[in-house]
Amino acid sequence: MNLAPNFPDDDTMRLLMQLLHEELGLPERKTISLATSINFDLGCNGADAQQLMETLEEQFAVNFIDYDAYRYFQPEGFDVFQKRRAKGRGEKVPLAIGMLYKAIKMQRWDTWELESL
Numbered sequence: 001m002n003l004a005p006n007f008p009d010d011d012t013m014r015l016l017m018q019l020l021h022e023e024l025g026l027p028e029r030k031t032i033s034l035a036t037s038i039n040f041d042l043g044c045n046g047a048d049a050q051q052l053m054e055t056l057e058e059q060f061a062v063n064f065i066d067y068d069a070y071r072y073f074q075p076e077g078f079d080v081f082q083k084r085r086a087k088g089r090g091e092k093v094p095l096a097i098g099m100l101y102k103a104i105k106m107q108r109w110d111t112w113e114l115e116s117l
Contacts, residue, residue, distance in 0.1 A: 001026050004033035012060075012104055019059065020097070023052045034098030034117075039072050041094075046076030060104045067109040 001021075007013070020026055024042050038044040044052060049069065056062050072095040099114040106113075 001028060002031040004031050007033065008101065013101060015059070016097070016101055016104060019052075019055060023055065024048065032097065034096060034101065036097050037094035038097065038100070039092060039095050045074045049073040050076075056100065056104070061107055062103050063108040065109065066111050068111070071111070 001017075017026070017032075020038070020042075024038065024044050026032060026042070030036075030041075036042065038052070039049065049072070053064065053067070053069065057064055071093050073092070093115065096117070098117055102114055102117060103109050
């Protein structure tokens with residue numbers, strides 16, 4: 001795995017990268033940066049995304065009160081009820097590694113603050 005210059009090198013980031021590698025399988029030849037999105041660049045969606053976010057909550061004690069999975073991820077399969085609940089949430093927003101890192105550091109998910117990085 002290639003890490004971008006100035007990529008954080010602390011215990012938190014090492015644990016996060018280990019988790020991402022275990023859950024998603026990080027690409028060997030692609031350069032990973034804080035701007036790398038797990039949903040667009042790494043293809044994380046559906047059950048994988050749900051599992052990853054649950055693990056983040058448990059392992060890092062992140063409070064996900066302001067988190068909306070439909071904002072970032074496509075639901076697994078097609079469910080007419082999910083489509084109705086997701087109305088108005090058409091275009092997905094990139095969920096970057098830097099956002100996850102900052103959420104872990106803050107121990108909470110603040111959508112506005114994290115997306116403004």
